Amino acid sequence: APSQDEQSKIISRFQEYLQINTAQPSPDYQKSTHFILSQANSLSLESQVVEFVKGKPVVLLKWPGSDPSLPSILLNSHTDVVPSEYSKWVHPPLGAHIDEQGNIFARGSQDMKCVGMQYLEAIRRLKSSGFQPKRSLYLSFVPDEEIGGHDGAEKLAYSDVLKNMNVDIVLDEGLPSPNENYRLFYAERTPWWLVIKATGAPGHGAKLYDNSAMENLFKSIESIRRFRASQFDLVKAGLKAEGEVISVNVAFLKAGTPSPTGFVMNLQPSEAEAGFDIRIPPTANTESLEKRIAEEWAPASRNMTFEFKQKVTTHDDLGRPLLTASDNSNPWWTLLEEAIKKANGKIGKPEIFPASTDARYFRQLGLPAIGFSPMVNTPILLHDHNEFLNQAEYLRGINVYESIIKAYTSFIPPGRDGVSRDEL
Ligand SMILES: CSCC[C@H](NC=O)C(=O)O
Ligand SMILES: [Zn+2]
Ligand SMILES: [Zn+2]
Numbered sequence: 144a145p146s147q148d149e150q151s152k153i154i155s156r157f158q159e160y161l162q163i164n165t166a167q168p169s170p171d172y173q174k175s176t177h178f179i180l181s182q183a184n185s186l187s188l189e190s191q192v193v194e195f196v197k198g199k200p201v202v203l204l205k206w207p208g209s210d211p212s213l214p215s216i217l218l219n220s221h222t223d224v225v226p227s228e229y230s231k232w233v234h235p236p237l238g239a240h241i242d243e244q245g246n247i248f249a250r251g252s253q254d255m256k257c258v259g260m261q262y263l264e265a266i267r268r269l270k271s272s273g274f275q276p277k278r279s280l281y282l283s284f285v286p287d288e289e290i291g292g293h294d295g296a297e298k299l300a301y302s303d304v305l306k307n308m309n310v311d312i313v314l315d316e317g318l319p320s321p322n323e324n325y326r327l328f329y330a331e332r333t334p335w336w337l338v339i340k341a342t343g344a345p346g347h348g349a350k351l352y353d354n355s356a357m358e359n360l361f362k363s364i365e366s367i368r369r370f371r372a373s374q375f376d377l378v379k380a381g382l383k384a385e386g387e388v389i390s391v392n393v394a395f396l397k398a399g400t401p402s403p404t405g406f407v408m409n410l411q412p413s414e415a416e417a418g419f420d421i422r423i424p425p426t427a428n429t430e431s432l433e434k435r436i437a438e439e440w441a442p443a444s445r446n447m448t449f450e451f452k453q454k455v456t457t458h459d460d461l462g463r464p465l466l467t468a469s470d471n472s473n474p475w476w477t478l479l480e481e482a483i484k485k486a487n488g489k490i491g492k493p494e495i496f497p498a499s500t501d502a503r504y505f506r507q508l509g510l511p512a513i514g515f516s517p518m519v520n521t522p523i524l525l526h527d528h529n530e531f532l533n534q535a536e537y538l539r540g541i542n543v544y545e546s547i548i549k550a551y552t553s554f555i556p557p558g559r560d561g562v563s564r565d566e567l
Contacts, residue, residue: 162239190203
C-alpha cells in the first residue's frame, strides 16, 4: 500500500483534475489538456494532441510495449462533465471538498474524471515497481462525450490515428455499484431522441370538439405512456434489467399561446409538440418500434408528424448488434474478471449500460469494448447533485486498474507464445 504521503499526493492530483471546469456547454479543454500532458510528462509517457475539430482536443498517451508486433490496449475516458446547479450542492461542484468520511464532492468524481486519473495513477505505480508491458498501452482523453461524442470519440474511432494504434480491446466507463459487486457492461442502449408534433383546429376554450392539436398530442402521449408502463413493469417484476427494456421519458412539452401573464386560457392552440428520450437495447426489434411510432405515436391520420433529433444505430458497420462477448469466447472478458478478482474484487452479472457512452463508437468498428468504472458500495450519482466518490474507494480502484493493466498488456493469444506465425 502507498505511504500516507503518497496517498495524499494521489488524492491532490485527483482534486486538481476535478477543479478544472470542463462542464458543458463551455468546457475548459485548454486547462484539462495542459493538466493531462503534465501528468504524462511526469510519467514519461509519449503524448499527442489531435484536434479532429478545432478546440476539441483528443489527448493520446502511450506507454510503449516491449513487443510492437502485438496489438495494443486502449483505456478511454472523457474529459467533459455535465453542468451543475451550484445552489443545490452541499459542497461546490468544482471544489473537490473532502468531508469527514473521506467523500470527495465534485462534478466528475464518478463520471468520469475518477477513471481517467486512476488509469494514470495505476501506470505511475506499475512504472515505479519496474513493470514492463509487452503490449502498448494507450490512454485517450476525449472531449464532448456528454453531448454525443461526435467531435471526440466518434472522430477518433473513424480516424487513421486509431487504425495505426492497432487496438485489440477498449475499456470505457461503467457505473458505480450500490453493493459490493463491481459492474461490467458488454453493451449499451442507443438513444433515439424523438419529437412529435400535432396540429389541429384552433377554437374556443369552452368548446368540446375532436381533432384539436392538444387532443391529438395527448392520444399519443397516452399510448406512449402505456408502452412505457409495459416496459417498466418488466423491470419492476424483476424479469428484466434496466438496460434490457426500451425506456421512454418525456423530455419536454411545448404548446399554448403565450400572453404577458402566462398563457391564454380560453384558446385551444393549433399546434402542440412533445419530445422523448428513448433508449433501445441492442437486441430490440427496432422495426416494430419504428412502426409503432409511425402508426400509434405520430400517425399522419391524426395530423401528426415526427422527427428524430438523434437516432443512433443498434448495429455495427457489418450489421451485427453492438455487443461485446461477455463469456470465455472473449479472452478480454475473462482476463478482466480474473484481474478484478485478483485485486480482491467481486463481480456482478454482465449488464447492458442503460444510457450511452463513447464505447459505442469502438463497438461500431467491431472492436470489443467493455464498460467499467471501479466503484463499489457507492450511490449512483452521475448527473445528480452532490456527486461524490469516497477517497478509499478511489484508491482501491487504482489497485484494480493496476491488476487489469498487468493482465491486459501481458496477454499473448494462444498460439503466439512469443513466436509469430510467420516464424513457425
Ligand atoms: C446522444 S449521446 C448522449 C450521451 C449521454 N451520455 C452520458 O450520459 C447520454 O445521454 O447517455
Ligand atoms: Zn460519462
Ligand atoms: Zn455522463
